[in-house]
Amino acid sequence: MGKKWEKSRRENGKKCGKNRKMGKKWEKIREKWRKKKAKKIGKKPEKWGKMGEKWEKNGEKNQKKWEKRGNMEKNGGKKSRKNGGKIRGRKGKRREVGWAGLYWSVLVRTGPYWSILVRTGPPQLCRWLPVGRLKYYFAVDSVYVGRKLRLLLFPFRHPDWQVRYQQDTPVAPRFDVNAPDLYIPAMAFLTYILLAGLALGTQNRFSPDSLGLVASSALAWLLLEVLSVLLSLYLVTVSTDLTPIDLLAFAGYKYVGMIVGLLAGLLLGRAGYYAALSWCCLSSFIFTIRTLRLKLLSEAAAEGVPVRGARNQLRMYLTTAIGAAQPLLMYWLTSHLLR
Amino acid sequence: MAFTLYSLLQASLLIVNAVAVLHEERFLRHVGWGSDQGIGGFGEEPGIKAQLTNLIRSIRTVMRVPLIALNSITIVLLLLFG
Numbered sequence: 001m002g003k004k005w006e007k008s009r010r011e012n013g014k015k016c017g018k019n020r021k022m023g024k025k026w027e028k029i030r031e032k033w034r035k036k037k038a039k040k041i042g043k044k045p046e047k048w049g050k051m052g053e054k055w056e057k058n059g060e061k062n063q064k065k066w067e068k069r070g071n072m073e074k075n076g077g078k079k080s081r082k083n084g085g086k087i088r089g090r091k092g093k094r095r096e097v098g099w100a101g102l103y104w105s106v107l108v109r110t111g112p113y114w115s116i117l118v119r120t121g122p123p124q125l126c127r128w129l130p131v132g133r134l135k136y137y138f139a140v141d142s143v144y145v146g147r148k149l150r151l152l153l154f155p156f157r158h159p160d161w162q163v164r165y166q167q168d169t170p171v172a173p174r175f176d177v178n179a180p181d182l183y184i185p186a187m188a189f190l191t192y193i194l195l196a197g198l199a200l201g202t203q204n205r206f207s208p209d210s211l212g213l214v215a216s217s218a219l220a221w222l223l224l225e226v227l228s229v230l231l232s233l234y235l236v237t238v239s240t241d242l243t244p245i246d247l248l249a250f251a252g253y254k255y256v257g258m259i260v261g262l263l264a265g266l267l268l269g270r271a272g273y274y275a276a277l278s279w280c281c282l283s284s285f286i287f288t289i290r291t292l293r294l295k296l297l298s299e300a301a302a303e304g305v306p307v308r309g310a311r312n313q314l315r316m317y318l319t320t321a322i323g324a325a326q327p328l329l330m331y332w333l334t335s336h337l338l339r
Numbered sequence: 340m341a342f343t344l345y346s347l348l349q350a351s352l353l354i355v356n357a358v359a360v361l362h363e364e365r366f367l368r369h370v371g372w373g374s375d376q377g378i379g380g381f382g383e384e385p386g387i388k389a390q391l392t393n394l395i396r397s398i399r400t401v402m403r404v405p406l407i408a409l410n411s412i413t414i415v416l417l418l419l420f421g
Contacts, residue, residue: 217342220344220346232384235390322356
């Protein structure tokens, strides 16, 4: 292989000094290894045979690597020749590897070991973050995403809101459209930030830190909502299987409506914004109430039969309050962007 | 809209400080929110007031020492960086 590369480079008449020399150097090293192998293989046949093979393979790999690098420089060869053979960037600046390059090289070289870590899971992380549970929330496919988006924007005709269970654990979102996931909220959150930047830009109000401000403000509202829902669930002593990640998912679903409202506002002006936002507020309200009703209220009340008792009334109020918080937050987080 | 994560952190630190300052004997007993007042029956689930009282007591117990550390760090950082 080395001879072929040499020939092609010679044909084009380009010179890549250092790397071709490196190729030659590896050729010499391989020769030395071959001699060593031939000499040692008489003494201790098995051990040196294997070592020799390993050296051969390494030598081949390294030779190929240096030849390839020589070829790559050949393609930028004009510039490298002009600057005295050194590697120069597009604007003639010397390409600095710097800390980022160092970090990247360390990351790449430790690559094989990362897979081992990920498979077994670093011990501290497993204690604080339920990584296994997190994987469940991202097990989605495009069919689920399409159905869920349609459900978020039009929840009025969906007949059955119960999450299907499979031997005490809820089924992955891929198989059940009612299961909460974290993919849609995460994507919707990022899209909302980008759209906010777009909205600010079209009104000449954009600056790089304003985008960061919008992002951290939205994140703070999200955290505040999840924490207050958790607190109110604790105070009302509802025994439910809602985890904080579930609540994060439900809180993130309203970003879909916000994106639709923002888009309508950007394209169609104030009237379009109000129309789209009121529709999305209504559907988000109904969606939240219908989803949380099954989880928070007792069985009988969830069926629709009005059950007397202060406890159930309190839970009903709680569900309604959580549902009502969604349109309020949706309006609050988008109205200042479309002034 | 300057509601950032930092202001959320500040507000939460101040609120936790406020809850930690509520003294059990001198204040909560008089209001009726003492930890030994009105625990209620055994089988029934506690009402909101009992839950709140429990929450206040647990925050005071748990956060006493970490609050010292957090407050000192915040004071030093605010002195240094304004």
